[in-house]
Amino acid sequence: MTPDVVRVDFAGRSYDIKIGEGLLEGVASHIAPFINRKFVAIVTDQNVAAAHLKTLQNTLQDGGIASKAIILPAGEATKSYGHFAEVCDGLLNAGVERKDSMIALGGGVIGDLTGFAAATLRRGVNFIQIPTSLLAQVDSSVGGKTGINSKLGKNLIGAFHQPRLVLIDLAVLNTLPQRQRAAGYAEVVKYGLLGHEEFYDWLDDNVTAIMAGDVAATKHAVKTSCQMKARIVALDETETGERALLNLGHTFGHALEAATGYSDTLLHGEAVAIGMVQAFGFSEMLGHCEQGLSRKVAQHLRRAGLPTHVSDIAAKLPAPAALLKLMYQDKKAEGGKLTFILASAIGKTFIAKGVEEAGVLAFLEQDAVKTGLAKP
Numbered sequence: 406m407t408p409d410v411v412r413v414d415f416a417g418r419s420y421d422i423k424i425g426e427g428l429l430e431g432v433a434s435h436i437a438p439f440i441n442r443k444f445v446a447i448v449t450d451q452n453v454a455a456a457h458l459k460t461l462q463n464t465l466q467d468g469g470i471a472s473k474a475i476i477l478p479a480g481e482a483t484k485s486y487g488h489f490a491e492v493c494d495g496l497l498n499a500g501v502e503r504k505d506s507m508i509a510l511g512g513g514v515i516g517d518l519t520g521f522a523a524a525t526l527r528r529g530v531n532f533i534q535i536p537t538s539l540l541a542q543v544d545s546s547v548g549g550k551t552g553i554n555s556k557l558g559k560n561l562i563g564a565f566h567q568p569r570l571v572l573i574d575l576a577v578l579n580t581l582p583q584r585q586r587a588a589g590y591a592e593v594v595k596y597g598l599l600g601h602e603e604f605y606d607w608l609d610d611n612v613t614a615i616m617a618g619d620v621a622a623t624k625h626a627v628k629t630s631c632q633m634k635a636r637i638v639a640l641d642e643t644e645t646g647e648r649a650l651l652n653l654g655h656t657f658g659h660a661l662e663a664a665t666g667y668s669d670t671l672l673h674g675e676a677v678a679i680g681m682v683q684a685f686g687f688s689e690m691l692g693h694c695e696q697g698l699s700r701k702v703a704q705h706l707r708r709a710g711l712p713t714h715v716s717d718i719a720a721k722l723p724a725p726a727a728l729l730k731l732m733y734q735d736k737k738a739e740g741g742k743l744t745f746i747l748a749s750a751i752g753k754t755f756i757a758k759g760v761e762e763a764g765v766l767a768f769l770e771q772d773a774v775k776t777g778l779a780k781p
Contacts, residue, residue, distance in 0.1 A: 409628055413547065413635040415642060418567050422547060422631050424624060428574040429460055429535065433468025436533055439569045441504040444471045445533075446496050448519040449510040450479040453537050456580045461510060461535070472508075473499040477515070481667040484514050484553045486562075492522045506531040506569065512538035512585075513545035513673065517560070520551030524566035534571040538581060539589025539623075540674050542573045543596075543630035548638035548648075554667060558734030559659045565643055573631075575624055583616070587710040588674025590615060591654075591681070593626050594705065596633045598681060599653045602752025604629055612708050649737055649756050653746040654680030657687075660731040661718065670720045671712075678711040679718070687768045688747040698751060716776035725769035729762065 408425030423435065436445070445465065449458055454476045465472050475495040477483050501507065509519035509532060516534055523532035536546040552563020578586065590612070597605025607625075608615075614622040634651065641648035658673070658680030665671040685699035703713035715722060722728065737744035742759040749755065 411631045414639045422571040424573040426576045428572045440506045446499050446501050447474040447508045450477050452479040453511045489553050503527040508533050510535045513541045516546050524564040531569045534568045537577045544592040546571050547634045588672040590709045591674035591678040596630045599650050599754045654684050656735045657683040660728050663731045665720050678706045682713045694749050714776040
């Protein structure tokens with residue numbers, strides 16, 4: 406079956422996102438135009454390797470392409486200095502040359518880490534994204550953001566380095582745990598909330614089908630999400646303007662991830678889900694949108710099985726003032742001032758720079774009381 410194609414347009418560096426079923430089994434023909442010799446290095450994690458690495462390597466071998474795999478631990482903690490060095494050294498030991506291509510086979514962690522290694526190894530080599538999680542398929546595999554985490558915050562070390570190709574095989578989602586599918590869905594609904602009300606309404610009608618693995622519904626959700634991200638990143642590759650809208654919920658969410666130690670206690674998509682509810686709640690408090698929208702967003706996200714409030718996190722969180730301090734490591738902060746993506750309606754968001762600290766702290770304290778984490 407011929408895959409659907411979404412084009413990401415950059416001057417001299419444009420590439421395709423191919424979306425379909427069974428693409429992993431035909432990978433050799435898809436990547437052939439992008440390899441300089443019959444060899445690729447693959448970076449993946451233990452969970453993905455167990456499910457998909459053999460299929461990928463056998464398919465490559467059938468196409469006459471040799472491969473070397475580097476297998477890392479699964480989880481957000483892998484986006485670290487230590488594992489970045491492990492990947493770079495492994496690639497050099499595998500004989501990766503400047504004109505070679507690498508394959509990132511995995512979710513957002515593997516894609517970000519592999520992309521950053523590709524951006525820096527021998528001052529830049531090509532890489533191909535084969536995202537295996539719903540979250541990576543609709544978000545992190547597209548747009549060229551790569552990087553690792555610091556103990557001071559998420560994605561603070563990295564580079565913009567566009568892939569040569571993104572292959573989205575919807576069939577791999579069949580091996581995805583339901584919690585991971587839900588975490589990816591948070592990034593899908595983000596696109597509707599930030600700038601596409603009709604898509605949000607469609608998702609409201611189809612969330613159950615997507616969570617149940619309906620192929621047609623999932624394909625439409627993935628393709629629409631990729632189309633939106635492709636349009637935005639093509640206009641603003643290095644996030645100096647409109648691309649920041651893609652961070653709806655992330656300023657709150659990243660602080661929660663840091664507070665829970667970038668662990669499985671709170672997955673990235675789960676943090677974004679809570680953060681989007683908070684972003685709408687904060688917008689309500691500031692008078693930017695009508696009351697009740699945050700509740701409506703929370704109700705939708707709960708239908709996907711996502712947490713929606715800080716009280717849903719199975720960990721003791723720091724006080725609001727400490728969470729506020731974590732927010733200053735957000736990459737959108739400028740001149741010591743916080744930047745948030747706020748909403749005027751579902752499908753209408755804007756970049757709010759220089760948000761006053763007192764207002765953010767007041768909201769966090771109010772939110773803690775509202776969700777039962779603090780006394781009035």
